[in-house]
Amino acid sequence: MNNPEELASPNRRALFRRLVKPKPVELPESIYPRAPWAQDNQTFLALCNRCNQCIDTCPQRVIRRSEESHPVLEGLPVLSLDYGRCTFCSQCVDQCPTGALDKEDGRRIQAVARVSGHCQLTLNQPCDFCMDACEKDAIRIEDQRVQIDETLCTGCGECSLDCYDRAITLHKPEAFRT
Known part of the structure; x- marks a missing residue:
């Protein structure tokens, strides 16, 4: 009975439990x-x-x-x-x-801010409301384009609220997605 090659439980159900590994459950994101x-x-x-x-x-x-x-x-x-x-x-x-x-x-x-293509600056219209709204200086304007530094962005949403064209939206950072 102490033979190590002897099955722990000889019934079929125990055999299948050892052979079939359950699939890991994928949680939705x-x-x-x-x-x-x-x-x-x-x-x-x-x-x-x-x-x-x-x-x-x-x-x-x-x-x-x-x-x-x-x-x-x-x-x-x-x-x-x-x-x-x-x-x-x-x-x-x-x-x-x-x-x-x-x-x-x-x-x-x-959340992090993202700029879409319909920003006033890309249409050669003067605007810097988003930059003024950002308390963390995560937004700067370079070559008539809004640049957002995601490492500084807190995701508070203030820039999005101050953008009257709704060109800035907040999204879940790609790094958080699995």
Whole structure:
């Protein structure tokens, strides 16, 4: 009975369990930026219980429920900077009961600004509202083009709000996508 070559359990089910390895489950990734200080995708999806406390407590009203069709992503909090800016007040983190938003383990910056082709400068019209709005000097104008330094951009959304052509939008950084 102590023969090492003897099967631990001779039944067929045990044999198939040893032969067939389960496929790893691929977690969906939201196309929207998460709230500030959100943890990585796997941890966030495991911890967030969709309680909406981060949404309800946000004084700027820039966190909303996701409308994505995937059942895992539907209703999760996402950052929406279309009509407001994030001040990084951290009230959303303070209200999160599960730790899905966490100052120590999460990322503060969840969005970066991008410029589209219909910027006034590219149409030879004078404009520097976005540059004036950026508190971190992440925006500069070179050769009649807006240049955004993603390493300096906090993703607050102020530049997007000040762009009257809506040429600046905020997106989830490519580095955060899996």
